[in-house]
Amino acid sequence: MQIPIIKKLVENYSLVQLQEAEAAMMEEQKPAIVVEGKDEGECLTHVLASIYIKEKMDQGASFNQALRDFSQRVRKSIS
Secondary structure, three states, rough: HHHHHHHEEEEHHHHHHHHHHHHHHHOOOOOOOOOOOOOHHHHHHHHHHHHHHHHHHHHOHHHHHHHHHHHHHHHHHHH
C-alpha cells in the first residue's frame, strides 16, 4: 500500500469513478482510470483505500484521519 498513490486517486477521481474501477478490477478487466501499483492486488488495495477515504471525507473526516482509520482497519484484519 503506497500512500502517495492513494492520495493521488482521492484527489483526481470521484467516488463513482473509483467504484467503477473497483467493479472493473473485480471482473478482471482494466479500469477506465489509471491505478498504479506493483501488481493487480496492490492496485485493487489502492482503489479500495481510496473509496474508503473518500466516503469518510464525505462524512467530514480529513484525509489523514480517514487514512489512519483505513490503516487501523487493515491492521486489525491481519492480526
